[in-house]
Amino acid sequence: MTPTGHLDTDACYRAVRSRDRRFDGVFYTAVRTTGIYCRPSCPARTPAAGNVSFHPTAASAHAAGYRACKRCLPDATPGSPEWDVAADVAGRAMRLIADGLVDREGVEGLARRIGYTPRHLGRLLTQQLGAAPLALARARRAQSARALIEATDLPLTDVAFAAGFASVRQFNETMREIYAASPSELRGRRTGAPSAGAVTMRLPVRTPFAGRRLLDFLAFHLVPGVEVAGPGWYARTLALPHGAGTVRLGLGDLAEGGTGFVTAEFHLDDLRDTAAASERVRRLLDADCDPRAVDEHLGADPLLGALVRATPGLRVPGQVDGDETAIRTVIGQQVSVSGARTVAGRVVAEHGTAVSTTVPGLTHLFPGAATLATLDPVTLPMPRARGRALVGLAAALADGRVLLDRGPDRDDVRRALLELPGIGPWTADYVAMRALGHPDVFLPTDLGVRRVLADLGGSADPVAWRPWRSYALMHLWNTLMPDSASPTPTEEN
Incomplete structure (x- = not known):
């Protein structure tokens, strides 16, 4: 293809x-x-x-x-894996449109994030994707509206505005045009019981999907107050454009069979954040990955083949907030994962925003970059050099010198990160993998990677793993990730 x-x-x-x-x-x-x-x-x-x-x-x-089509619901599919593999202008624009940026900032805001004029961006997206930014945003609103109609008992007027439509008339006309049915007719066709006090959605992912190992990774790295996990589930707080929220995910393995679904239960302060919340959680799940393409390529490698066959559909855990991921990465420099969790928990307790949630253990939003940028590094619970690096990174994120919303070119973001004091290649590349969804990152200086490669023996050829080196990295780390938490090797920056 x-x-x-x-x-x-x-x-x-x-x-x-x-x-x-x-x-x-x-x-x-x-x-x-x-x-x-x-x-x-x-x-x-x-x-x-x-x-x-x-x-x-x-x-x-x-x-x-x-x-x-009413039979196959073509909009209820994962996005194209090409958006992350190529990460070209069209792919980066689609990520921002899916997050609801056009609804919040208009086409001008989208063009500004991408670095093009609105007219040139419109021409490019029409050529590459067959539709201009407003049409792409309209399709996203229709999909969000259908999900809310089928999953909740919200009044249809509330659904219209929650999905991002400017008027009820626009909502009705769009739904009839795209689905050949009125909103009332769509609600009458739904199956299953609607949620009460929550928005429950089935997020599409390609299969196979190694949900249990994704859960193990997230649970092992969770930050107290922001994240909690239990058998078969993971939950966290969300800082969204119009308010706070929480999500609780049911995570289990899904065998190969086309499109599978992960159940997500959202509690949102403002339902206008429905699309942004679902898109950010899909990033966390690496939902648009093509696991068969990845597994076929890496499975043929003499060194990785057995690991790939043992865990088909292994994902690269993404993020719900790029700034948070980068700050947590700096906190974790040169310390164990358990040490990083402890320090991050202290930072959250002291500087995060307290929120009321329905999930025990979820008490705070992770502190924003603007808040951390104002701190004195001496007051942070970490060595002074790392504290200066964290505050410097937070300042760069807050003033826009570094943007981790998947809008800018990845290489430009990496260069901007490396210009900051205390940010080295390990940190910049880890951020690219987790925050920017880069599928082709390898960390040769990582002590865990070195240990696994030494244990496996043979000759590693990371170049042959392209363009899926991030997934190769996860397979190597996966051998160090037990079902129950235990210390992991110190990471190098």
Whole structure:
């Protein structure tokens, strides 16, 4: 398959004919004779090749006049893995649009984050994704609205504004146009019981999905007050554009079978944050990863093959807040994970924002960069040099010299990080992997990696692991990650 925006018609049709679920979310199939668009794995009868066209985004299909298939719900798919692999302008824009940036700051705000003029960005996205920024944002609002309609008992007027629509009329017209049904009709078709006092969503992920090992990683690194975990679940607080929130995730292994779902229960101060909350949690889950592509490539390596076969679908844990991830990385420099948790917990207790939640143990939001930038490094519970590095990083994040929202180019972000005192290659690359979703990061100086490679024997060739070196790194670390917490090797900066 060629990159998003340059679809190979023959390859797309072969995927549709074989109902290949790997391509759900990578492209969409529009059928001229029915006026609908589907995911590649739609169980309906395969249309003739002459009757179909292919679109890189759902918004592109909408713009061409097609409505969503009621049988396969093509918008309920993971996003394209190309957005993180290539991390080009189109991919970075899609990440920000999914987070609701266009609703909050308009196309001008999106263009400013990407570094283009609004006109040039519009031309580029239309060329690459088949739709302009406003159309892409409209498709995202429709998907959020459908999820709220089906998952909650919210009045439909509240759903409209929570999803980001400017008016109820716009909401009704969009839903009829995309789904060929009114909001009331969509609510009447839902299955299962709606939530009470919460927004419960099923977040799509590609399978296989090693949810238990993801849970082990998150539980081992959790910060007291901000995160808690238990058997089969993980929860944390969320600092969102319009207020605070919490999420509780059910995490278990999902066998290979196309698209799977992770159940997420959100409690939000402001329902306008529904889209941002779900998108940020999907980043945490690495939901758009193509695990079959990763496993096939790394599984053929003589050194990694056995590790990959033992844990198919291993993910690179992402983040819900890039600034938080970077600050926690600096806190963890040259100390054990358990030591970093203790120090981070003290920083949260002293400088985080207290919140009231329904989840025992969740008491604070992680302190923002603007708050930490004002601190005297001497007062922080860490060596003075690391305290200066943390405050300097926080100042750079607060004033926009470093942006970790996936808008800027990754190489530019790395250079900006390395210019800061106390930030070395290990820290910059770890932040790129976790905060920016970079799939091709390797940390050769990491003591844990060195230990595992020595234990495995043989000759490691990280270059051969491209473009999935971040996943190779996780497989190596996974051998050091027991089901129950225990000390891990000190990390080098």
